[in-house]
Amino acid sequence: MEYKGYIINEDGKSIKVTNIKDFNPVHTFECGQCFRWRRQKDGSYTGVVREKVVNLRFYDGILEISNTNLDEFKDIWFDYFDLGRDYTDIKQKIMKDEVMEKAIAFGSGIRLLKQDLWEMIVSFIFSANNRIPMIMKTIEAVCRKYGNKIEYDGNTYFTFPSIDALSATDVQELEVCRGGFRCKYVVETARKIASGEVDIKELNNLSADKAGEVLMKLPGVGPKVSDCILLYSGTKYEVFPTDVWVKRVMQELYFKREASIREIRKFAQEYFGELAGFAQQYLFYYARENGIGAG
């Protein structure tokens, strides 16, 4: 069966998608954009997306996804893995200098996942002033406590909780998930969205700046978290989330001096234009994995 240029075989348990380019699961799942994909001993990745648990492996240009089928490929995975986008072309366009050449070579298999907007809002509120392993633990605990149970391959997994589930809880209860001072932001945010005070369905129709303004009405969401939410939900690609790592790599490799977050964002958005978000992801992964600016 062919679907939008990909040849897909399904056997009732899994699908194999051939002709996948510009994809490497390590680059994609370890580049800081997602928190719920876990590397298995055999090198495959298992993750929860929407109501599904799947296991994924990649070899010889073949993307094999277990516990799914062709209908779900069309409905979920094609968009989720951004398979309609030509990353070869994107990379060429943002490879403007030697820095980007190195960063892109290093993370050549990064794809920006189109993840659930609500899940990104909560996840990146938890990310503020926090470390990745800790963020993952907290999110997992939140799913365990407030999500729905899914059984797969002898293990129990949990879906990401609904807006209603988190708006109905109270801060003290959420705090057992070890989210610290961010818990009050998450509960308040859930309530503002549930009540309709902040409308997150309209973000697609707004400019990136306006969409950011809407998101920043939510407690715990500032410029950086807002950019992450927009980028990793596939809502806007011209944003340039500037955290401490991106700040460091930009200072060291572009500015050659101290520069403010504001200045860096502005520069990047002018330099990379509508593809700034992609550039950020290669730069972030390159900086963090190589400890650029850390010493």
Next chain:
DNA sequence: TTGCAGGGGTCAA
């Protein structure tokens, strides 16, 4: 063993 700094920012003063 204990103690302390600091982290993929945001908020409030």
Next chain:
DNA sequence: TTGACCCCTGCA
């Protein structure tokens, strides 16, 4: 513009 902030890890 600057400190506090939950919790945890790394390192004296």
